[in-house]
Amino acid sequence: MSTPQLFFVYFAVMMTGLSLMVVTRKNPVHSVLYMLILFAHIAALYLFLNAEFLAAIQIIIYAGAILVLFLFVIMMLNLRKEETEKRFQKQWPVGIGIGVVLVVFLIMIVGKITVVPPLGPYSIDAVRSDGHMMTVGKVLYSEFLLPFEIASLILLIAVVGAVVLAKRKLE
Numbered sequence: 001m002s003t004p005q006l007f008f009v010y011f012a013v014m015m016t017g018l019s020l021m022v023v024t025r026k027n028p029v030h031s032v033l034y035m036l037i038l039f040a041h042i043a044a045l046y047l048f049l050n051a052e053f054l055a056a057i058q059i060i061i062y063a064g065a066i067l068v069l070f071l072f073v074i075m076m077l078n079l080r081k082e083e084t085e086k087r088f089q090k091q092w093p094v095g096i097g098i099g100v101v102l103v104v105f106l107i108m109i110v111g112k113i114t115v116v117p118p119l120g121p122y123s124i125d126a127v128r129s130d131g132h133m134m135t136v137g138k139v140l141y142s143e144f145l146l147p148f149e150i151a152s153l154i155l156l157i158a159v160v161g162a163v164v165l166a167k168r169k170l171e
Helices: 003-024 028-048 052-076 080-084 092-112 124-130 132-142 145-170
Strands: none
Touching: 003 028, 028 052, 052 132, 052 145, 124 132, 132 145
């Protein structure tokens, strides 16, 4: 195994482990801290792939802005009560069933992924000639405009939902 492959395996293993730590921690502040480490690893992977602009955006936007927003929302909610309550005790068979279905879908999806896809119009030379920001802008606002807008709506709905939850608890 070559050195780039070792780095890639390291990042893949660490990002998978950190993702599991984010979703399995009971304390939301600990989850946010694991998410911060996860975002740093994602940025390092972008640097490893010669995508310096994406690495900078990953750190500035995700590690900076979105995690601050998460912490703000977590502090608005009173989660100490949530940590001590035992919930979802009777629903674990349903959870295991949904997990099995998701694993089957994951196996089906992973089986169709091609490791080395055919080259598209954005080769390394094309990205270097146009610049990282120009290329990201072209792709984001042309090919991926709808997913970009959907992601922004989901974030907006999450923020509004958190505010509604926090306001209900104050009343």
